Amino acid sequence: MTARPDTRYPGPTMTTRLRWLMKAGPADYMLAMSVAATSLPVIGRHLEPLGGATAMGIWGVRHTPDFVTAAVKSWFTPGIGEVKKQERDATNAVTEAALRGVVPAKDLDITWPSPERTPPVWKALEHRRNVYRSSVRYGDSPSQLLDVWRPKELPVEPAPVMIFLPGGAWVHGGRILQGYALMSHLAEMGWVCLSIDYRVAPNHPWPQHITDVKTAIAWARANVDKFGGDRDFVSVAGTSAGGHLAALAGLTPNDPDMQRDLPEGSDTAVDxxxxxYGRYDWQDKSTVERARFVDFLERVVVKRKIARHPEIFRKASPIARTHASAPPFLVIHGSGDTVIPVQQARDFVEKLRGESRSVVGYVELPGAGHGFDMTDGARTGSMATAIGLFLNEVHRNQAMARAKQVI
Incomplete structure (x- = not known):
């Protein structure tokens, strides 16, 4: 048997360590100390959250100017309250219009959810009634856990599957509270959903994130039938960093560079x-915001400089990995997102539509900000409904194609 190539990135040399010591700032030293603490005997593994908290603090400081600017604009712009109300009121109409041509018109002839004043996160316990099994292991690491969401009773036929990838700036990958409204909605439609934890920086630098995602996909392909799921239809969805990982996973089926921990022959393709509100470009530094983001990747997530390792950043950029055989995509982003500006989504969708033979849907929610699915009840129901319509259509089309092959 031919040995699999070692695709791991080389470790730092003495020269690179000296260069780092000369250029590192206080935040870099804090991060390095928090990571080093995890190697302590007995207590080290319990200190991993310290590294994530430090990294999240660095991320927050870098975005503070954007947050402040957005807050000031929100508070002091004349008439902004009425504008926001109009944007929220337009959510259903905008979403329905964006889905025309993506799903059949008859499927759009529905009663769309009424806007809710309650933030979706407040309904977490209600949503979790659809959790069928909690903390199922999908890999060998203690961190590789998932929750199974599904109705108590499933049809005789295996149910389609959606794997949900939470966000967290690549330094937090916990499944708690994220995606609840969406998975609850899909479970009530008869789907099986898998919400995963994955390992994150700074203790687990890139590409550990995508390796864990690929491991979860391979696990689903091999095991989800035990929970009533269809191993032949596995989709993936994610928010923020999870949106990036979902897109990258979809565009790199069975890529050996991204599944080095898996046995040869593992199936990591998605349907x-x-x-x-994902980030789709890890290379572009054309704006202040994008340059700041790449610097964060270099210091915290990848721990490599893009100037010296451009291929790492290119391979991690969904916008650089688009191709004709990409699976069907639905991209959702808010025009008011100050964390990941909406132009990220627009650029990615434009490039993907220019190359992919599959459908590429795009819903741009007017005025919606980052994390709206956890905080904004006026938009979350529409988002979950739109995703359900899209995934049902893709699943239906694939089932019809499989039936024709049998005939």
């Missing part, structure tokens, strides 16, 4: 992708 559909939903990206929700």
């Amino acid at each position: 559909a992708v939903v990206g929700i």
